[in-house]
Amino acid sequence: MTLFKRIALLVSLVFLLLVVATTIGDFRRSSEFLEGQLQTTAQDMATTLGISISNSGTSSDIASLETLFNSVFDSGYYARIQLTDSSGQVVLKKEQKVTIRKVPNWFISLIPLREATGTSRIQQGWTPVGQLSITVHPGFTYASLYQSLKTTIFWAAVLFVAGMVLLWFLLHKLMSPLDRVRQQAEAIHANQFVQQTKLPSTPELRRVVEAMNNMVAKVQSIFVDQQHTLSRYQDLLYVDGLTGLGNHKYIVNQLEQSQSEDATSYATMAILKLQGLDALRDSKGYEVADSTICLVAELLSVYCAMDADEKCARLSDEEFAVLVCVEPDTLSERIAVFFDEFKDKVRVYSDASQISLIAGLTRLQPGSPTSEMLADADFALTQASGGSAFSIVESTRSNTHLPQGKMQWRAWIEDALQNKRLYLASQPVLDVNGNIVQKEMFVRLNNEHGEIIPAGMFMPMALSLGYGLEIDKAVFKLLPSAAVIDVDIPVALNLTASFFDSHCYISHEFSGLLANFIGSPGGLCLEASHAIFNQYPSMCMQVADRLRELGHQFGIDNFDLKESLGVLQSIRPSYIKVNANTLIDLTPEDVSSAFQALRTLVTTLDIRLIAVGVSSQENYDRLLELGVDIMQGNLLAEPQNLL
Secondary structure, eight states: OOHHHHHHHHHHHHHHHHHHHHHHHHHHHHHHHHHHHHHHHHHHHHHHHHHHHHHHTOTTOHHHHHHHHHHHHTTSOEEEEEEEETTSOEEEEEEOOOOOOSSOHHHHHHSOOOOOEEEEEEEETTEEEEEEEEEEOSHHHHHHHHHHHHHHHHHHHHHHHHHHHHHHHHHHHHHHHHHHHHHHHHHHHTTOOOOOOSOOSSHHHHHHHHHHHHHHHHHHHHHHHHHHHHHHHHHHHHBOTTTSSBOHHHHHHHHHHTTSOOTTOOOEEEEEEEETHHHHHHHHOHHHHHHHHHHHHHHHHHHTOOSTTOEEEEOSSSEEEEEESSOHHHHHHHHHHHHHHHHHHGGGTSOTTTOEEEEEEEEOOTTSOHHHHHHHHHHHHHHHHTSOTTOEEEEOOOSSOOOOSHHHHHHHHHHHHHTTOEEEEEEEEEETTSOEEEEEEEEEEEOTTSOEEEHHHHHHHHHHTTOHHHHHHHHHHHHHHHHGGGTTSOEEEEEOHHHHHTTGGGSHHHHHHHHHTTTOSSOEEEEEEHHHHHHSHHHHHHHHHHHHHTTOEEEEESOOGGGHHHHHHHHOOSEEEEEHHHHHHTOSGGGHHHHHHHHHHHHHTTOEEEEEOOOSHHHHHHHHHHTOOEEOSTTTOOOEEOO
């Protein structure tokens, strides 16, 4: 029983006992008063009638006595009038049977009234000749008492109900601070921090609320400190101090993440070199050189990396890198526009003949080593350096037969959708004991040469051509069949930006997907990359809430450690996926507190940490030492075709 109910019950019982005691006491006093009044009335009437008989001298005249008796008896207030002589013989007697109307028998039985009889001596002169007795009829007294009881009970009930209503409002007002304290505790459990701004007037409750507010503030400060620690070391590891772009380690990390079969893998990489920087630094000084570098960084973010998933980085003093999800031709067009803008704005610092840019592009091949991708881009940049200023060279090496140009890509993707050449592959996520935590699904297709084309090679172009929604719907239809293979293991799927951009989360296909997993022992795990969450935060939260209502899970892939606390509080994911190299980079002695901050955040918020991209035994062993107990990567198990 809640405290509210306990207090309400106790006060109600006390109030009820008080009302009942008051009602009974009032009724008893009324009963005694009316009973006394009844006796007084009987005695007064006996005295009055006795005087009348004595003064009239009709004590022996029966006819006269009849007249006097009738005048009194016919009023109906009296049950019996009797006159006896001095020897005790009855001279005259009038009597009626006592009948009480409109009063229930139980009330008469419950409240017995003593008979009220008044007596008077009849005299002639100084000689007593008889005695008169009059008994009052109790019916009117019973009726008066019964009506009084009903009135008392009615008003007592009205007062009790009014008191209960007032008690409810008072207790509700009194207990509302405690209810808000409960909500504060539940909010902390839900990764939220709520302060009570309205303090109760009751001193005891005020102290409780103030103590709770202090505790919430301290817990929040711990989380904020951990977040700041994590963000600071994230900047230290992956951010260039001058431009705010990623550094060389950051771009390598992004390339390694692109080796997975996520639908947001990069299609093209470019390395740009700022020529003449040393000469500019010597002639104009370090400030002008730094301003030129910052100009390049600013224009790169605007004209080259135009999507949230696309990245820019400063590799060295004079080299920059761009990772995009579009084809090399599209990136070449962007870089050409970027060069024109740079030529126009760099005049503030120097003439265009003193400083220039060149670019080398390469198509990224999923499965290729990171060093090989960087080597291809460097080779293209070397070729560009042998040409004129602002030249763009593309490395043409490719091991896979892919369409060339948007028209061929469009026809190729439409053919794959119409002929249902899309199929699924799965890769297990394992714990340290080798148990499967979930199976992540990837979409693939076979081209006309029988080659396996992973999503990283065709999804960037499919998304740019507007086929993302059709592919999402096709995957939704394939997923239930793939889940039947191991019904006890959760099935994970990475949602694309097109899923949110086209409002697919409210579509019939998505509702059908969720319906297929109702009652599934394993359940469904849907996840979105951190970049997609930043683009569609409210939509991601709607999907997460809907999944939780159905008993499924929502996770964040490619989790950005710089924005950890705000995201974890708002969306409350069941798990987050972080690249294995990112976790290992957080563990050297000078930045080890960053990893501890991450562990504190996810452990306290009941969020599972999954290390992805585990590709070497060295990384695996290092993660085990760090206490990471859930991992995913080709070292543990490679993706296997399903359908």
